[in-house]
Amino acid sequence: MPADEIPQFFYKIPEIPAELTHIPDRVSKTLEGKTLFITGGSGFLGKVLIEKILRKTPNVNKIYLLMRPKKGKDSKQRIQELFNSVLFDEVKKRHGKEIINKVSPISGDVEAEQLGMSAEDRAFLQKEIDMVIHAAATIRFDEALRKAVLLNTRGTRQVLELASGMTNLKLFVYVSTAYCHLDQKVLMEELYPSPMDPHKVIKSCELMDEELVEKVGEKILQGFPNSYAFTKNLSEAIVTEYINKGLPIIIVRPSIVIPTWLEPLQGWTDNINGPTGLLIGAGKGVIRTMFCDNTGYADYMPVDICINALILAIWNYLGNGDTEKKVYNLTSNSEWQVTWKQVIDIGRDIITHDIPLNNAVWYPGGSMKTSRLYHQICVILFHWIPAYFIDSLIYLSGNKPILVKIQDRISKGFEVFEYYANNQWDFNNDNLRSIRHKMNPREKIDYKLDGDGMDLQMYFRDCILAARKYILKEAPETIPRARQHMKMMYWVDMMMRIAFFSFIVWLIAKWVAPIKTLFAVEI
Incomplete structure (x- = not known):
């Protein structure tokens, strides 16, 4: 690509061919006229x-979001x-700005007792709501255990309690994670028991303060690598209880x-978690x-495909019975796999x-290490010392130092990353795949569920271009200048490598010369 050329996004929103426009979108009709209550909407x-709901089903009756x-x-x-996010520009363009009036907030907090909601709001929701989608959770892997239990596990129980009193409830959707049953190297689409009683864990965390919970945290976690996986595991156990009570529920488990x-x-x-970070x-x-x-490989799911899958699961339950x-x-890894390399x-x-x-x-470089010792040496040489x-x-120039803090965050991130990167899980998704056979040609485009047509190089290219624009706030017009800077950093990196290896050779020579003298033998 020419140095001064500004790249454009490769992929576009799929369009329905004219010959398919007469085919009905049965999936969107499932949500028409429905009143939804969503947690985790932000x-x-x-x-x-x-x-996606607003764009594909503008005739949805109302969406209430729990917002604190x-x-x-x-x-x-x-x-x-x-709704000021650029994400909603397309739906506003298609249906007008008034479409956002379909969405209203309900003041509350999943972490608080009784969800922090007023009695009036609870009564209103229990009368009006047709469907609940519970997606709220703290996804921080290093979240304090007490907070994670109260938000992820007790919060799920409280949303279920609220839903159990809804007179018109058609379906409750619980958004879990594919990484909450880590003892299962092949995760089936089944309900699994939890190793601990979730209600006892909740009660313990309610009675103890955060400091005390952290002191006994390792004993409570019982082998789970972090509070996120642990609390989502407990949450599924509570959801299973309500399934057994007859509440109409499905669990969806997204991967990364x-x-x-x-x-x-x-x-x-809107974040730098996972591969983007x-x-x-x-x-x-x-x-x-x-x-x-x-x-090794991880299981990835682009968020738009993940949402299509969630909506199709709803359609399969309500529309197909x-x-x-x-x-x-x-x-996704039953179909395609992408290694960390x-x-x-x-x-x-x-x-x-x-x-x-x-x-x-610095010029992007480095590599993945399979030796922990080698990795730790490189961390010291190439992370902490620089x-x-x-x-x-930076300090001597009168500005505020920042790189040491960044490296500290990177080190904490490594602790989480290494567990998942150095272990392997596979997932069965036959239930999800079976829905494809029920979709008509139009629905397969509107709610794409497979990776057909994905070029990994171009997908990651779009991701990096978007990260520049939406996360880092780096305008596309700055790319030519960034290319020039990258060329300069390449030569700086090369010169430093040459200088470093020259120093090593000199050092070895300095050590070898005295040794040769010491062991010299006159002939």
């Missing part, structure tokens, strides 16, 4: 879900802020949810090494040659 997955006050903004202000592939924006995300860190030159089995299927694994190699190629990030502190050196220069 999260990454929740935003894409709301957008945050950073001095009340629930109504947060709703307005939500990554940026959009096709719609409504290509490569869009790795690509940004590597692209900025601050991640140089990772301890990882590079032949398939009430026997209770669990859907929203996963592929992610890094593709990302490095795009960032160094096509779409570099602005102000990279961070302290550059921060010293």
Whole structure:
């Protein structure tokens, strides 16, 4: 690509061919006239879900979002802020700005007792709601255990209690995770028991303060790597109890949810979790090494495909009357797999040659290490020493040091990443795949459920371009200048490598010369 050329997004929103427009969209009709209650609507997955429902089913009756006050903004202000996102530009364009009036906030907090809701709001919801989609959760893997239990597990129980009193409830959808039964190396679409009684764990966390819970945290976790996996496991156990009581429920288990592939924006995300964070860190030159089995793979699901799967699971239950299927694994590795090495190699190629990030502190390089000792040595040499050196220069220039703090966050992130990167799980998703055979040609385009047509290189390219634009706020017009900076960093990196290896050779020579003298023998 010419150095001054500004790249464009590769993928576009799929369009329905003219010859298919007469075929009905039965999936959207399932939600027509329905009144929905959604928790977690302000999260990454929740935003894409709301957008898709409004865009494909503008005749939905109403969507109520549980919203808590945050950073001095009340629930109504947060709703307005939500719809200011570029994510909703397409739905506004298609159906007019008034479409957002279909969405209203309900003041509350999943972490609070009784969901922090008023008695009037509870009574209103129990009278009006047809469907509940519970997606709220703290997804921080390092979240304090007490907070995670109260939000993820007790919160789920409280939403179920609310739903059990809804007189018109047609379906309750619980958004779980494919990584909550880590003892199952092949996760089936089944209900699994939890190793602990969730109600006893909730009661313990209610009675103890955070400090005490953290002290006994390792004993409570019982082998789970983090509070997220543990509390989602407990939550499924509570959901199972309500399934056995006869409440109409399905569980959907997304795997690692990554940026959009096709719609409504290509490569869009609102966070730096998962592969996006790795690509940004590597692209900025601050991640140089990772301890990882590079032949291993994780299960990824673009968020727009994940939302299609969720909506299709609802359609299968309500529209097709398939009430026997209770669990859907929203996963992809039964069809295609991407190794960690592929992610890094593709990302490095795009960032160094096509779409570099602005102000990279070093040329993107490094590699994955299978030796922990080698990795730790590289962390010291290429992460911590440069961070302290550059921060010293920043401090002397009168600015606020930042790289040491960034490296501290990276180190904490590595602790989570390494567990999942160095273990392997596979997932059965026969229930999800069976829905494809029930879809007509139009629905297969409107609610794409497979990876057919995906070029990994171009998908990651769109993701990096979107990360620049939406996360890092780096305008596309700055890409030519970033390419020039990347070329300069390449030569700086090469000169430093030459200088480093020259120093090593000199050092060895200095050591060898005295040894040769010591053992010299006159003939």
